[in-house]
Amino acid sequence: HLEAVIFDLDGVITDSAEYHYQAWKTLADGLDVPFDRDKNERLKGVSRMESLEIILENSGLSFTKAEKERLAKQKNDNYKLMIQRITPADLLPGIAELLTSLQEQGIAVGLASASQNAALILERLEAGHWFQAVADPGDIRKGKPDPEIFLRAAEMLDVPPCNCIGVEDAAAGVMAIQAAGMKAVGIGSVEQLGAADLLLASTIELTVTKLQKLLA
Ligand code: G16
Numbered sequence: 001h002l003e004a005v006i007f008d009l010d011g012v013i014t015d016s017a018e019y020h021y022q023a024w025k026t027l028a029d030g031l032d033v034p035f036d037r038d039k040n041e042r043l044k045g046v047s048r049m050e051s052l053e054i055i056l057e058n059s060g061l062s063f064t065k066a067e068k069e070r071l072a073k074q075k076n077d078n079y080k081l082m083i084q085r086i087t088p089a090d091l092l093p094g095i096a097e098l099l100t101s102l103q104e105q106g107i108a109v110g111l112a113s114a115s116q117n118a119a120l121i122l123e124r125l126e127a128g129h130w131f132q133a134v135a136d137p138g139d140i141r142k143g144k145p146d147p148e149i150f151l152r153a154a155e156m157l158d159v160p161p162c163n164c165i166g167v168e169d170a171a172a173g174v175m176a177i178q179a180a181g182m183k184a185v186g187i188g189s190v191e192q193l194g195a196a197d198l199l200l201a202s203t204i205e206l207t208v209t210k211l212q213k214l215l216a
Pocket residue numbers: 008009010011017020043044045046047048051076112113114115116117118170
């Protein structure tokens with residue numbers, strides 16, 4: 001039975017994915033490296049440094065580790081300015097209602113975001129009070145599609161993975177959830193997330209009843 005729901009942040013709780021795109025796009029344009037929304041799909045759920053590697057692949061450019069760290073910092077500084085604009089109105093449709101229902105029904109809620117900025121974003125959204133556990137990506141050795149961050153959140157909630165559901169908007173995230181032994185809800189398209197146990201087009205379709213059915 002359903003004891004906990006573990007959420008991804010970007011693209012599930014709020015659309016910070018758009019800010020990530022804009023910040024990477026500014027960096028790529030500055031380097032004269034082609035980058036578009038299609039390529040951006042591959043960055044979803046992927047760590048900051050891995051994202052930079054994907055942007056630089058086939059660019060013909062090569063940088064030292066220190067230079068790459070500087071580029072990543074440049075992107076993150078710009079991103080941090082953008083996320084200052086986030087307000088509670090930026091919670092994706094139906095999310096506030098879902099989190100409130102989960103709380104009322106005594107179902108635990110956790111966060112498994114690859115973002116080092118997750119705590120800041122939850123604060124801007126005034127959403128921190130709904131989460132009993134926020135896994136720290138700085139503490140995780142392997143990123144998504146490895147199950148580690150979802151397993152960490154379940155452990156923090158003290159719930160066995162088989163009684164958890166994970167919610168993701170990225171293919172790597174759906175893989176991570178299933179590898180953790182949890183059922184995966186995908187928010188997005190069948191092309192990207194066909195492997196999900198339940199696929200919904202938008203967060204507005206997420207209800208506690210649908211989640212409970214998935215584990216019944
Ligand atoms: C998010 C995004 C990724 C981003 C990563 C790291 O993960 O989907 O695009 O690269 O976090 O973010 P930051 O640079 O803020 O540490 P998630 O897991 O919330 O979708």
